Structure formats: structure tokens, C-alpha cells
Amino acid sequence: MEAPTTAGVSACIVGGGPAGLMLGLLLAKRGVDVLVLEGHEDFEREFRGEVLQPSTSHLLDELGLLEYVLAQPHSLLEVGKIRLNGREVGQFEFKRIAPLYPYAIWMPQPIFLEALRRKAAAFPSFKCWMGARATGLVEEGGKVVGVSGLRHGRESFEVRADVVVAADGRYSALTRLGGFEVEYEHHDFDVIWFTIEQPPGWTSTFYVSLGDVRGLMLPKYPHHIQAGLVLPTGEWKGWRDEGVAKVAERVRRFDPIFNEFAASLRDFKPFFPLEGIIRLMRSWSRDGMLLIGDAGHTMSPAGAIGVNVAIATAAVAAQVLYPHFGHGPIGREVLQEVQRLREADVRTLHRFQLGAQRVLLGQGSRNPIVKRLVQTAIPLIFRSPLLPLVQRRLFFGAPLPPLDPAFSFREPAGAAAGR
Numbered sequence: 001m002e003a004p005t006t007a008g009v010s011a012c013i014v015g016g017g018p019a020g021l022m023l024g025l026l027l028a029k030r031g032v033d034v035l036v037l038e039g040h041e042d043f044e045r046e047f048r049g050e051v052l053q054p055s056t057s058h059l060l061d062e063l064g065l066l067e068y069v070l071a072q073p074h075s076l077l078e079v080g081k082i083r084l085n086g087r088e089v090g091q092f093e094f095k096r097i098a099p100l101y102p103y104a105i106w107m108p109q110p111i112f113l114e115a116l117r118r119k120a121a122a123f124p125s126f127k128c129w130m131g132a133r134a135t136g137l138v139e140e141g142g143k144v145v146g147v148s149g150l151r152h153g154r155e156s157f158e159v160r161a162d163v164v165v166a167a168d169g170r171y172s173a174l175t176r177l178g179g180f181e182v183e184y185e186h187h188d189f190d191v192i193w194f195t196i197e198q199p200p201g202w203t204s205t206f207y208v209s210l211g212d213v214r215g216l217m218l219p220k221y222p223h224h225i226q227a228g229l230v231l232p233t234g235e236w237k238g239w240r241d242e243g244v245a246k247v248a249e250r251v252r253r254f255d256p257i258f259n260e261f262a263a264s265l266r267d268f269k270p271f272f273p274l275e276g277i278i279r280l281m282r283s284w285s286r287d288g289m290l291l292i293g294d295a296g297h298t299m300s301p302a303g304a305i306g307v308n309v310a311i312a313t314a315a316v317a318a319q320v321l322y323p324h325f326g327h328g329p330i331g332r333e334v335l336q337e338v339q340r341l342r343e344a345d346v347r348t349l350h351r352f353q354l355g356a357q358r359v360l361l362g363q364g365s366r367n368p369i370v371k372r373l374v375q376t377a378i379p380l381i382f383r384s385p386l387l388p389l390v391q392r393r394l395f396f397g398a399p400l401p402p403l404d405p406a407f408s409f410r411e412p413a414g415a416a417a418g419r
């Protein structure tokens, strides 16, 4: 058997999703030797969090990256509408939530991730191995000192690092390998995604549809609608057992714009079920190892904030980690600062997500009293003066600790002019 490829770096980041690549980019910007291991051979992926909320625009702006990101193919979302049984009962406008960033950016993940990798690749200390799946932790004296795995399914590798960052998403293998404990987990609903072409005249709006058939509709770049049926956990199986015709009938009731799609349904292939999981790991670190993004704090699709929360933790992690390289495994007492700075925000957002899904699921309750109550409450909620505050908290986020300007890609005033 061939000897494994070995490498030694300062930071080994497992997972080239939004969290892993953002952390890799920021560390590389400061000259840190960083290796991102991405299990897939490319960034092609469908039905992931693709919405960059005003919180991320703000962070990208602070990092001098907003213009660069906006130069990539995307669409902008300025308004969201709430419908109850086909009737509009409320709406929100991003300009009221975040006047400086009055939009959400809809950017397919492959485009966003490729843009981050391209930017990072300009730094000689950045490396990204595609098709490299981490399958084991290397431990010495109770500390994590590296990872092992397989590249392209056949070449074994071992990477040693001062810190191994698990950014490997909601189904993180590394958190299991590292013996991390779950503090809480909720899985109350699933979203069953599908896409159609936008019909002519469809306004680029984010719809939350409450009522008999509950779901979401978002414009998907470049000219599609991504729609999701929201079902209590396990109910999709029941729907499938009832057959395609019954599902097609419900899709029609969801909104008439899906009539053609419903008529074309022959099987369940066009549907992509996503588990609406909320999870918080009790501790996000141990000696030599840190969890970020969905691996540490899985967000449900409610509010489309998953990518944003992951990126925020990555930025904070970059700042916490940067001063500590070059002295062997970074201790837990340093790494737990990331959790200290980010956990309160994550817990608040989880509470909002749980509240939102209770409204969504209560609406579909078989209990007529609960159903009636929710139907009466929804229009009131959308007229409440508190709602913009909640929306601002959800989409604009809590302030992050100020980032060292050395992480910024913005050229100092005069530098560009001088060239």
C-alpha cells in the first residue's frame, strides 16, 4: 500500500462550504498557511442556503468584499410577502430592515463558493484540495493534531495542523469523531423543494404562504422560482404513499402558478426534501479543534439565514485564531472564545426559528381551535410594530465584535489612486 500524502499547515479546515472558505480566505489574507479540504470534487450543489442577507452584506462591506461579491452573477430581493390562503396579509421591505443594504442577495452557492476560492487562491499561503474527504482525527495526548482521509476516493492523506476546524456542515463527521455532544436538537418539519421557470410578469418577491398548503417561494437565479412545501417531520412519506396525483393536487392548491408543473408530475424526482434541523453543540472546541458553521450550530431553513450565521462565525473565528499560530495545537481556552462571542446570537436566532416554525406548523394543525387562533394571529403579527425589530434582528443580525482592519480587502484611500 502506498504511503499517505502528508502535509503540515497552520490551519486545516475541513469543509469548503461558506464557513470553511470564508475562514480560509481571511486567514490566507493574513498570511496564515491554510489548507481547506473539500470532500466533493466541485462546488456544484442545489437547494442550499443561497440567500445573503443584509447582515452578510454588512460584513462583506466591512471586509471590503461586497463589491467583489456583487460583481458575481446574482439577483436581488427587495420585498417579502406573506400570504394566507392565497390572500396577501403582510409584507416586509428590506429597505425598512436595513436601509444601507436594502436587499438580500440571491447567489447560487457554486458561484459564491467559487468566488471565495478564487479570491483566496491569490494568496500563496492558501491551498484547497477538492475531492479530499476527512475520515479520521489524528490525536496525541488528548489533543487534536491533524486529520486523515482519502483524496479522490483512493489516495490517503494525513494533514497536521495547529488547529483542525470542522466546517463540514450539518451532518458533520468530525463532530462525531471528536466526541462532541449535542446540547439540543429540534427536527419538527421538512421542506420539500422544487423549482419552476418564472412565469412572465412574476415579481421578484419572497413569499411565505400560510394556509391549507404551507410553503415558501423565492426567486432563484437566473429566472426560476424555488418553491418549498413545509410539512411536519415524517408527513412527506405519507404524501408519497398517497401517490403523485394527490401530491400534484396539493401543489396546485399551494399556488396556481404551479398548475403546469403539477400537470407534468409523473414521479417524485423533481422534489428535494430538506430536513428542517436546528441543533446546537454544547461545546464548539477542544484542544486543537474548533467547530464553525452548521457543524457547531445548525440552522433550519426558516428565515434563510444559515449561510449568514455560518459566515459570521467564520469571521469571528479568523480573528480569534490569527494570533495563536506557530506554537503547536491551539488550546481550548483560546478556541472557546469563538463560542463565547457567537453563542448568544445563535441561541436567539434558534428561538426565532422555533417561533416561526410554530406559526407555520400551527397553521397546519388538525385541531380547529389552534388553526383558527393562528389564522387570526397571523395578520395581527404582521401589523405589529414589533415585527420590524424581529426582522431586523433576523436579517441584519447582532453586531459582531469589530474586526481588525488588517482582514479587510479594501485598499487604503489613496493606494489605488497612486497606481
Ligand SMILES: Cc1cc2nc3c(=O)[nH]c(=O)nc-3n(C[C@H](O)[C@H](O)[C@H](O)COP(=O)(O)OP(=O)(O)OC[C@H]3O[C@@H](n4cnc5c(N)ncnc54)[C@H](O)[C@@H]3O)c2cc1C
Pocket (backbone or CB within 6 Å): 014, 015, 016, 017, 018, 019, 020, 037, 038, 039, 040, 046, 047, 048, 049, 050, 132, 133, 134, 135, 167, 168, 169, 170, 172, 173, 174, 274, 292, 293, 294, 295, 299, 300, 301, 302, 303, 304, 305, 306, 307, 310
Ligand atoms: C441539502 C441542504 C439544503 C439546504 N437548503 C437551505 C435553504 O434552502 N435555506 C437556508 O437558509 N439554508 C439551507 N441549508 C443550510 C445552509 O446551506 C447552511 O446553513 C450553510 O451552507 C452552512 O454553511 P457551512 O459552511 O457551515 O456548511 P455547508 O454549506 O454544509 O458546507 C460543508 C462542506 O463540507 C463538506 N464536507 C462534509 N463532510 C466533509 C468531510 N468529511 N471532508 C471534507 N469535506 C466535507 C461538504 O461537501 C460541504 O461542502 C441547506 C443545507 C443543506 C445541506
